[in-house]
Amino acid sequence: GFAATAHAEAGGAVLPGAGSPRAGAVHLAQASKAGAAGAQADLDALLKAAKAEGEFTLYSSTPEGVSKKAAEAFFAKYGVKANYLRLASAPLQQRFSTEAEANNIAADAMITLGASVPFAEEGIKKGWIEAISQAGLPVLKTGEFPARFNTGPTALIQINPWLIAYNTEKLKGADVPKDWSDLLHPRFKGQMIIPDTRVTDAYSGFWSLILDKYGENFFNQLRAQNFRQIGSGIPAMQGVAAGEALLTFPAISATIQDPKSKGAPLASVTPERTTGSESHIMLTARSKAKHPAAARLFVNWVMTQEGNMAFNKDSGATAVYDTTGLPKQYESPKGGTPAWREQLAKLLGFK
DSSP, X not given: OOTTSXXXXXXXXXXXXXXXXXXXXXXXXXXXXXXXXXXXXXXXHHHHHHHHHOEEEEEEOSOHHHHHHHHHHHHHHHOOEEEEEEOOHHHHHHHHHHHHHTTOOOOSEEEESSSHHHHHHHHHHXXXXXXGGGSOOHXXXXXXXXXXXXXXXXXXXXXEEOEEEEETTTOOGGGSOOSGGGGGSGGGTTOEEEEOTTSOHHHHHHHHHHHHHHOHHHHHHHHTTOOEEESSHHHHHHHHHTTSSSEEEEEOHHHHXXXXXXXXXXXXXXXXXXXXXEXXXXXXXXXXXXXXXXXXHHHHHHHSHHHHHHHHTTTTOBOTTOOXXXXXXXXXXXXXXXXXXXXHHHHHTOO
C-alpha cells in the first residue's frame, strides 16, 4: 500500500543538472513561483469559462450525502452548480458507456469506486475520456496534488477502508467482532447481511484480500453462516439499523454516517488488515462534454487540499492530503476482471 509513503510531496518540478544544491533550491523556488503564477492565470481563465457554462453534471458512486455536500461547498466557492446522479459503480460505468456509444454523454465528470483506472484507460482509447494528467489542471501545475495519487487517467480523491458495521443495541462488549475471522463465530449465524460483490469491483478488491489472507475455507465456513445477500451497501446498512441482522460487511463509514446522524443504533470496527473502496475522479473528453470547463474546475477543486478536505469531511473517509488515519495494515485493492468478480460471487454462493 502507500500508507508508508512520506506524506510531503515536492512542490514544483525537480530540475535536472541544476549545479550546487543551493542553486538547485533557487531554481526550484523560481520554477514553483512561475508554475504558481501560470496556474493562477489558468485558474482564472477556467473559472471564467466555467461561470459562462453555469453548471455541469457529475456521475458519482459515492453515497448521496458525500456528493451533495461537495456540490454545495463547490457552489458556495465558485457559484457553479453541480447536478449529480448517484449509481453503484458497475451500473454507472455501464450507463456512461451506453451514452458514449450513442454519442450523447450526459456526465461531464465521474467518480467511481471500482475498476476505475481500466475503465478510464478504455474510455481514453475510445475518445470518451480525457486523462487527468492531460487536462491542464492548475492543481497539477503547482504540484499541490500528491503525485502518488495521480494515476494518469484518473486521480484518487478518497480512501474508504472496509469495516464491519453492527447494531449497538443487539451487539455489545466482547461479542463485537474485531477481525474478519471473528465473523465465523456461531453467534452470527443467520445474523449477517452481505452486499452482492457483483455491483462494484470495489467489493471484489475486499474479497480478494480475504481470499489471500484466509483461503477458500473461509468462504466455505462463511456460506454455512447463512448470511442474507442484498443488492448493495446502503440497503444492507438500513437492515442492520432496523435490527434485521446484527451486522453487515464489508461496509464503509460514509454509509453509516447518514443513518447514524438520524439516531440509528450503529457503530463500526475497522480490522487492522484491510483494503478499501478508493474513489477515483475522471473527466469526459472535452469534445464530448456539454460543460467541459465547469467539470474541469470541479475536478481541480476536489484535487486541491481545500476541496479534498471538504469532499471527505464528515464522511469518515480518508482524504489524500492526510492518510495518517488509515489502518496499520491497509493495502490498496487489487484490480479485478468481470470473470474474477463471478469467481468471488461463486465462492460466496451468490445466486
